[in-house]
Amino acid sequence: MSIEIKNLSKKFNEVYAVKNINFTIGVNKTIGLLGPNGCGKTTSIGMMLGLIKPTTGDIIIQNKNINTFERNKLLSIMNFASPYVELPKKLSVKQNLQIYGRLYGVNDLSLRIDELAEDLNLKDFINKKTGELSSGQKNRVSLAKSLINKPEILLLDEPTASLDPDIGDYVRSYVQTYKSKNKVTILLASHNMAEVERLCDSVIMMKKGKIIDQGTSKEIINRHGRANLEETFLKIVRSEDEVA
């Protein structure tokens, strides 16, 4: 599935959270969305999920406009994970996966839950209440929920935030493996530059609601004459000038 964002803007009161952004994510590609806090990443993801109505512009998923096409049909092939969005704490991991599996109309749900439990090492705590899990475990459960419907489009908002390096690496490796086995288009919003360099085919840099640069990590690094993406990010964020 491809995603095309055309002249997308969102204005809250008189302030633009996102201003006239354009980009395309090709089929089976991973794009990293980078930018400082408040630059419009979450608003952009919210619009792509249909949670926020754009002020202007279009989101086109596989030639279907999300604003005019039946929203639920598009949502059934998409999913989303974020450490800031949780699953009901009083329900067990299995119960949560059962509910979301049913909501996404997953066939052979028990089999799918078993697969995810195996792949993401959930077996030891599958019957435990989600609220009783550690952040690392919760994160894997959240990822399992986001993969329950084998999405063709996966939106990940800081998927490894607040994880220790070991679990963070585990999640990144899993996303890489999953992508190699399944056709999935991924949009990854992150503050972890190494993660973006490792997982993403290309990168979009946002600042104050606008896209200020885009390309592969290498291209962006070279363009700004820095050694790595982190230094490039800092240069862009601290600079007053905007790159065309």
Added chain:
Amino acid sequence: MRWHKIYALCLRHVYLISNSLPRIIDLIYWPTVQIFLWGFISKFFTLNSEYYSNTVGIILTAAILYDFLFRVSISYNIMFLEEIWSRNFTNLFIAPIKLSEMIASLTITAVFRSLIGLIPAALLAIPLFGVSVFKIGLPLLALLFSLYIFGVTLGLLVTAGLLRFGPSFENIAWASLFFLAPLGCIYYPVEILPLSLQIIAKGLPLVHVFEEMRNILLNGTVNYFEIFISILISIAYFVFGVIIFYMAYFGARVRGTLINMGE
């Protein structure tokens, strides 16, 4: 509407209740306390009031019916608030479900949640106070239906408020039913109200339900027209509630509040 999705949404609340003994106790505890409280008040009035002298338990029956309305409305609100409290709101609203399916699941689950508390309480009133709400007979089902629809409507309006104003609207959720209680004429006839308030009160289904309940218990006759009117008014409010809920949802999409609800 797809029933398997409604079932899944209901299942979430069934799991929530069945996983927690304190929640089950909480559901039964308050209606039972109400029965005890109003049972003793009812007994006192029965012994000391001419108006109630020939009908034992009229107040207790009113208390049971009002509690049903209260439970339906509060259940609806709590189930919606649970999604905000657990920060599950975004997950739910990005799942491929329609608003109508969400409303249907809350409406269905609210009645079961309410009956878990109410049935033991209503049964308890029979041996303890010699009062049976079932004495109303078949019209009881119609009266409960009217209260159920109106309770759901209040729930819809409060949840619309939560969508519009965010979790800070939670306090209104708890107080919502008390705003209408004085005009509902639950424990007293409508004639007690000043004339101007009587006109307003008659625009609520509650007056028709509780007036008819008293009519059945005091006179032993059933005015089906009054019951019909109460259901009709409840349905009209329900349609209004659904419209407001949809408007609040679309407004929340414009304001972008759906994505950070509960944070």
